[in-house]
Amino acid sequence: MEIKITEAIKSRRSVREFTADLIAEADLLKIIEAGRWAPSGLNNQPWKVVVVKNREIIAGLAGCTKYWRVISGCRVCLAVYYDESKGYNETKDILAVGAFIQNMLLTVQELGLGACWLGEILNQENAVNNLLSVPDAYRLMAVIALGNPTAKQRSSTRRPINEIIYKTID
Amino acid sequence: MEIKITEAIKSRRSVREFTADLIAEADLLKIIEAGRWAPSGLNNQPWKVVVVKNREIIAGLAGCTKYWRVISGCRVCLAVYYDESKGYNETKDILAVGAFIQNMLLTVQELGLGACWLGEILNQENAVNNLLSVPDAYRLMAVIALGNPTAKQRSSTRRPINEIIYKTID
Numbered sequence: 001m002e003i004k005i006t007e008a009i010k011s012r013r014s015v016r017e018f019t020a021d022l023i024a025e026a027d028l029l030k031i032i033e034a035g036r037w038a039p040s041g042l043n044n045q046p047w048k049v050v051v052v053k054n055r056e057i058i059a060g061l062a063g064c065t066k067y068w069r070v071i072s073g074c075r076v077c078l079a080v081y082y083d084e085s086k087g088y089n090e091t092k093d094i095l096a097v098g099a100f101i102q103n104m105l106l107t108v109q110e111l112g113l114g115a116c117w118l119g120e121i122l123n124q125e126n127a128v129n130n131l132l133s134v135p136d137a138y139r140l141m142a143v144i145a146l147g148n149p150t151a152k153q154r155s156s157t158r159r160p161i162n163e164i165i166y167k168t169i170d
Numbered sequence: 171m172e173i174k175i176t177e178a179i180k181s182r183r184s185v186r187e188f189t190a191d192l193i194a195e196a197d198l199l200k201i202i203e204a205g206r207w208a209p210s211g212l213n214n215q216p217w218k219v220v221v222v223k224n225r226e227i228i229a230g231l232a233g234c235t236k237y238w239r240v241i242s243g244c245r246v247c248l249a250v251y252y253d254e255s256k257g258y259n260e261t262k263d264i265l266a267v268g269a270f271i272q273n274m275l276l277t278v279q280e281l282g283l284g285a286c287w288l289g290e291i292l293n294q295e296n297a298v299n300n301l302l303s304v305p306d307a308y309r310l311m312a313v314i315a316l317g318n319p320t321a322k323q324r325s326s327t328r329r330p331i332n333e334i335i336y337k338t339i340d
Contacts, residue, residue: 005175009204009208009273014209034175034180035334037179039184039272039275039287041289043326045329049334049335050339052338052339053339054339081336089289089292094264094265094268095289098265099269101269102208102269102273103179103272122259138336141261161202161206164215165202167221168223169223169224169227
């Protein structure tokens with residue numbers, strides 16, 4: 001499927017309910033490959049991912065958030081980390097990880113798959129890190145729940161553009 | 171022009187040299203509109219933009235970074251801010267601003283325009299903020315230089331995907 005960028009950007013919604021269908025390995029690699037090409041300051045690429053397919057570990061992740069249903073129902077979790085050992089400036093590095101995540105989410109959309117970007121789970125960062133056994137330098141940024149979306153209307157809203165543009169200096 | 175997402179993601183490069191051609195107002199709005207649809211925690215949309223077209227102010231911004239040539243040569247600068255008054259969690263808010271920026275950069279690519287994400291200018295945040303007269307709660311995240319790209323081959327590299335995936339838990 002090919003959809004143009006602006007269309008994907010505007011039509012993308014968080015998907016919280018998934019079918020039982022699996023995600024093809026090739027699609028999973030396309031998603032991470034898209035993240036790979038995100039920009040970063042000094043091109044330092046401070047991102048790392050743990051791919052979780054194991055149902056027991058997924059259940060363990062579900063136990064770390066009040067949004068456990070989203071994780072329990074998904075097929076694959078991507079735990080996204082900021083690798084501080086590759087970092088040079090915290091703010092810029094975290095912005096880059098945000099771009100990394102967004103590239104992946106847009107590719108999920110292009111592939112006709114669904115994803116939910118989970119942030120509340122960061123409250124249980126230590127538990128997640130213990131479960132996934134990651135290096136000490138890894139800081140959890142998000143868990144992305146992936147799967148095939150159920151048929152459901154999903155809507156969202158944003159503030160109008162004149163509230164985003166603080167001002168224009170002509 | 172319509173290009174598919176993964177293609178745009180992989181072919182996007184920083185553009186540091188621009189032609190004298192102006193940017194159409196409609197294109198500028200499309201770029202910011204794409205940012206508008208970025209995801210954010212609790213949908214708090216903690217981003218703000220100052221659009222700078224005035225040549226004197228652009229020259230002033232150029233004076234705030236060692237990459238002054240990029241700014242001097244561009245047509246429009248977007249100063250991207252994190253509005254802390256709309257924030258709820260610093261890390262998640264900054265990740266969201268990263269997604270906001272990436273949406274805009276991908277749309278720049280789709281429109282056949284060029285952009286450079288400047289981070290070094292954050293070293294002169296106070297000078298930039300004074301120049302643009304923004305509220306105290308605004309934290310400078312990036313300046314994006316926009317214009318029409320000169321004809322030039324631009325290449326970049328990324329670490330291989332097996333260095334991004336720390337591990338897969340099957």
